[in-house]
Amino acid sequence: MNSELWNLQKIHFGPVARPRLQIESLSIPTGVTAILGKSGAGKTSLLNLLVGFEKPQHGTLSQLHLEETQGLPLSWVPPDFGLWPHLTVQQHLQVVASENDTHVDELLQEFDLETVRDQKPETLSMGERARVAVARALASQSKIVVMDEPFAHVDPGRVDRYWQALRKHLVTKNASLIFSSHSPQVVMREAGQVLCLDQGKVIWQGDPQSLYSSPPSKSLALMMGPANWIENANSIAGISDPDAKPRCLRPEQVALEESETANFTIEESWFVGSHQETEVSLNGQQKTETFYHRPLTKPLPKGTKVAFRVVTSCILFISLLMLNGCRESSGDEPRLRVGKPDQFLLPAEGAMLPAARGMTFSPEEDLLILDNVGRVLRYDSAGKLVIKWWMPDYDIGRPEGVCVMQNGHIAIADTHYHRVVIFDNQCNVVRMFGESGHAEGQFIYSSAVTQDADGFLYVAEYGGNDRVQKFTAEGEFVLMFGAVGTEEGEFQRPSGLVWHDGVIYVADAINNRIQAFSPNGKFLRVVADANSTGLYYPYDIAIGPDGSLFVPEYGAGRISQISIEGEVIGRYGQEGRGEGQFWTPWGIAVSQSGKITVADTGNRRVVELQMK
Numbered sequence: 004m005n006s007e008l009w010n011l012q013k014i015h016f017g018p019v020a021r022p023r024l025q026i027e028s029l030s031i032p033t034g035v036t037a038i039l040g041k042s043g044a045g046k047t048s049l050l051n052l053l054v055g056f057e058k059p060q061h062g063t064l065s066q067l068h069l070e071e072t073q074g075l076p077l078s079w080v081p082p083d084f085g086l087w088p089h090l091t092v093q094q095h096l097q098v099v100a101s102e103n104d105t106h107v108d109e110l111l112q113e114f115d116l117e118t119v120r121d122q123k124p125e126t127l128s129m130g131e132r133a134r135v136a137v138a139r140a141l142a143s144q145s146k147i148v149v150m151d152e153p154f155a156h157v158d159p160g161r162v163d164r165y166w167q168a169l170r171k172h173l174v175t176k177n178a179s180l181i182f183s184s185h186s187p188q189v190v191m192r193e194a195g196q197v198l199c200l201d202q203g204k205v206i207w208q209g210d211p212q213s214l215y216s217s218p219p220s221k222s223l224a225l226m227m228g229p230a231n232w233i234e235n236a237n238s239i240a241g242i243s244d245p246d247a248k249p250r251c252l253r254p255e256q257v258a259l260e261e262s263e264t265a266n267f268t269i270e271e272s273w274f275v276g277s278h279q280e281t282e283v284s285l286n287g288q289q290k291t292e293t294f295y296h297r298p299l300t301k302p303l304p305k306g307t308k309v310a311f312r313v314v315t316s317c318i319l320f321i322s323l324l325m326l327n328g329c330r331e332s333s334g335d336e337p338r339l340r341v342g343k344p345d346q347f348l349l350p351a352e353g354a355m356l357p358a359a360r361g362m363t364f365s366p367e368e369d370l371l372i373l374d375n376v377g378r379v380l381r382y383d384s385a386g387k388l389v390i391k392w393w394m395p396d397y398d399i400g401r402p403e404g405v406c407v408m409q410n411g412h413i414a415i416a417d418t419h420y421h422r423v424v425i426f427d428n429q430c431n432v433v434r435m436f437g438e439s440g441h442a443e444g445q446f447i448y449s450s451a452v453t454q455d456a457d458g459f460l461y462v463a464e465y466g467g468n469d470r471v472q473k474f475t476a477e478g479e480f481v482l483m484f485g486a487v488g489t490e491e492g493e494f495q496r497p498s499g500l501v502w503h504d505g506v507i508y509v510a511d512a513i514n515n516r517i518q519a520f521s522p523n524g525k526f527l528r529v530v531a532d533a534n535s536t537g538l539y540y541p542y543d544i545a546i547g548p549d550g551s552l553f554v555p556e557y558g559a560g561r562i563s564q565i566s567i568e569g570e571v572i573g574r575y576g577q578e579g580r581g582e583g584q585f586w587t588p589w590g591i592a593v594s595q596s597g598k599i600t601v602a603d604t605g606n607r608r609v610v611e612l613q614m615k
């Protein structure tokens with residue numbers, strides 16, 4: 004299947020004076036794409052063009068590979084759901100499904116429509132109509148599903164379950180989804196890429212994590228939820244520094260603390276669930292500003308003097324942060340002892356310059372890299388590309404985790420296909436195990452894989468199933484541990500794991516920590532976290548020659564060497580595009596001879612460092 008679904012060139016749509024859409028050039032790939040934008044930004048207009056419901060005045064819109072599918076090539080859930088008044092719920096599904104399709108009953112059950120199966124649309128609630136429209140789209144088994152805010156009318160308690168069902172059907176049918184949404188959580192969890200619209204123009208395109216952690220502007224930051232946008236000159240601080248960069252700090256990165264010597268005074272504070280909003284004034288001035296931060300452990304009354312602390316390695320107060328920013332290591336932290344960095348690019352794929360994600364070294368120090376187009380690349384110890392091959396499937400998404408097994412086979416966490424794929428030395432698939440689901444042996448977004456000395460494989464996963472499962476080398480389920488959450492032993496996006504000396508270390512990314520477990524799944528300890536070491540989005544983990552842990556910090560743009568006792572041994576890099584800097588580093592590999600290789604994903608390069 005072609006990896007591009009639509010191609011739009013020089014589109015003008017709507018009145019000349021106030022166009023609904025103006026798109027110079029846009030390519031929409033296969034997989035799951037979310038469209039974000041303020042109300043009136045043009046989301047519905049774009050979806051209407053993609054499904055052919057409306058036509059642009061100027062420009063070309065090519066729909067690719069629709070002719071390759073059987074049955075309905077595309078299904079659409081429009082904003083008004085487009086239900087047929089004369090048909091019952093069940094008939095809506097039956098008329099689009101193929102004959103004798105058993106999916107209809109399954110879909111009615113999954114979307115809680117069994118009790119209303121004989122009702123017609125006029126007697127359904129808005130939430131029920133939405134579910135019928137989504138279930139009908141899935142019943143058609145089309146390869147492309149287009150949805151305009153699909154579950155906007157559905158109660159939040161059940162939305163996640165419906166998304167799970169939707170995701171399962173997409174994976175089973177190898178189908179693509181493009182949907183509009185106002186929910187950052189849904190976009191983060193479901194989408195492989197995001198399109199941001201503003202006044203009919205595409206203002207950003209990329210992966211949701213980058214938009215969340217490093218948005219280039221305040222308006223883009225706000226599309227992914229509450230954000231503290233720190234300008235270089237901030238009125239509340241009364242400080243101006245023309246050279247400082249603006250930056251985004253999410254609520255979980257900021258803590259508010261009582262401080263007699265601070266300049267901020269609480270005017271009002273609201274607990275809103277996962278975070279807190281606090282309106283403060285500076286030095287008794289009239290002007291106030293609202294900050295989003297971690298929930299307070301005890302309420303603080305109006306008039307309390309407070310400071311904001313950035314929850315990373317450096318304890319800087321927000322007024323200082325407004326000057327300089329805070330993700331780089333503070334000056335007194337030990338620096339990783341490495342030589343000058345080297346870097347290389349992955350071979351281009353057509354017009355695309357792919358970026359590396361997961362990586363690992365084999366015992367003979369060959370470097371294996373997974374990239375974001377779906378390839379596996381093997382470089383020998385001299386840095387020569389020996390071979391590259393494709394994953395068995397890569398349209399929906401690309402894999403994230405890789406390890407070399409004791410027998411030389413390569414195990415890959417095939418994230419978006421919810422499975423593990425094992426290749427032999429000749430790059431042939433020898434085994435695949437797992438499928439989408441929550442049961443033992445099933446996965447939702449398998450993200451990382453490692454093997455212990457006894458040959459058992461451990462696979463981490465996220466997407467609501469955040470846990471680790473243990474398998475035999477043949478893929479037989481043994482046990483599992485962890486669940487989604489913030490308590491000890493729980494995870495939020497475990498995105499890297501490694502076995503060393505009888506302990507499994509897990510990079511628990513969103514919880515900003517590394518946790519240790521025994522091979523039977525017993526929680527042992529938090530090795531390091533944001534408070535102890537300033538860890539910020541640890542995205543992968545590798546073992547160094549001395550048994551210490553190496554971690555790329557996706558959110559901080561640096562790598563950290565941490566002892567198994569949790570001490571920072573050394574840090575290297577900061578967020579940026581230049582030498583010695585990283586942008587959303589995703590993966591890391593460390594060889595026994597002391598070579599450190601980093602997937603500097605946001606900069607589309609692989610960085611090599613040699614330990615001194």
Ligand SMILES: Nc1ncnc2c1ncn2[C@@H]1O[C@H](COP(=O)(O)OP(=O)(O)OP(=O)(O)O)[C@@H](O)[C@H]1O
Pocket residue numbers: 017022023040041042043044045046047048049
């Ligand atoms: N049929 C129409 N004729 C003329 N203008 C329209 C039409 N439909 C929408 N518009 C205008 O086009 C712009 C984009 O509207 P659109 O419905 O695509 O936005 P949206 O991003 O989907 O908004 P929302 O999140 O509120 O649904 C708006 O300014 C809207 O007023």
